[in-house]
Amino acid sequence: MSHRPNAGRVTSAKIVIAGGFGVGKTTLVGSVSEITPLTTEAIMTSAGVGVDDTRQVPGKTTTTVAMDFGRISIDRDLILYLFGTPGQTRFWFMWDELVRGAIGAVVLVDTRRLADCFAAIDFFEHRKLPYVVAINCFDGTQYHSEQDVRDALAISPEVPVLPCDARGRESTKQVLIGLVEYVLSMRRTRTGIPA
Numbered sequence: 001m002s003h004r005p006n007a008g009r010v011t012s013a014k015i016v017i018a019g020g021f022g023v024g025k026t027t028l029v030g031s032v033s034e035i036t037p038l039t040t041e042a043i044m045t046s047a048g049v050g051v052d053d054t055r056q057v058p059g060k061t062t063t064t065v066a067m068d069f070g071r072i073s074i075d076r077d078l079i080l081y082l083f084g085t086p087g088q089t090r091f092w093f094m095w096d097e098l099v100r101g102a103i104g105a106v107v108l109v110d111t112r113r114l115a116d117c118f119a120a121i122d123f124f125e126h127r128k129l130p131y132v133v134a135i136n137c138f139d140g141t142q143y144h145s146e147q148d149v150r151d152a153l154a155i156s157p158e159v160p161v162l163p164c165d166a167r168g169r170e171s172t173k174q175v176l177i178g179l180v181e182y183v184l185s186m187r188r189t190r191t192g193i194p195a
Contacts (some may be wrong), residue, residue, distance in 0.1 A: 011076055014101050015179060017068070017084040018123070020116025021109035024136045024166035025084040026068050030109060030171040033070025033082065061097060067098060072176065080176055085120075087181045105174055105184045106133040108166065111144045114152055122152060130183045134164035 017025045030037045068084030083098050099105070105124050111115045117133075124131040135142060135149055144152075146161040155161075162178050165171040 005177070009140075010036075010079060011181070012079040012081060013103045014081045014083060015097050015176065016102045016105040017082055017108060018095075018105055018120040019069050019085075020110065020113060022119070023108045023110045023116065024138075025108055028106075028134075028164070028172050029068040029070040029082050029167040031167050032072050032176065035071050037068055037070040038106050041049050052175045064068060067094070072173065074173075074177065074180070078180070080180070082176075086158075095145050099124075099127065099129060102129060105129055106134050106179055107131050108134050108164070109133045109149065109153075110136055110138065111142075111149060112138075114149070117153070121155065130179070130186055132160040132162055132175065132182055134166075136164055138165045140165065 017028055019025055026037075026186045045051075047145050051056060067086065068082070072080040072082065075077050083102070085095055085098055094103050104121075107124070110182070121133075133144065133149065133153065133155065135144070146163070150157070150159075150161050160178050160182050163171075164174050164175045
């Protein structure tokens with residue numbers, strides 16, 4: 001018999017995965033989801049010409065037009081529901097609904113295009129939703145240190161900045177665990193409960 005206060009009780013939490021266009025949000029959700037992820041990927045058409053900037057992601061042929069959805073059980077007691085946001089500004093009107101009820105967010109960044117994540121960081125800071133920054137290490141290479149990214153984004157020292165390979169289940173899982181731990185530590189601080 002377990003002496004943990006929540007023994008036998010399953011807790012679920014909603015997490016939002018955000019970031020710029022083509023940063024790897026759909027890949028991240030797909031790499032870690034234990035169910036077949038729901039994606040709303042659509043073939044990019046001429047309607048996006050002049051609207052979606054694909055210069056930095058020349059091989060990109062599809063785009064998320066609503067959201068991505070996945071689920072992962074962190075352990076027997078905690079299930080995370082993942083909601084990936086669309087990255088293009090023309091779909092940002094959906095973000096308010098996607099973040100409703102979320103405990104926190106992951107802002108996935110490509111250090112070659114850091115400016116693409118400023119809007120997501122501003123969005124979460126304005127709504128006081130806890131977030132972590134995950135540096136997507138494309139080609140297995142982290143081009144800039146966590147501190148360099150923190151400085152460039154001008155984020156608070158307590159916001160975790162974590163390396164991530166959005167293609168790797170374990171790497172992505174560690175980012176999600178980092179977010180949950182950060183949210184719990186913030187709640188303990190607010191309520192005065194020792195960590």
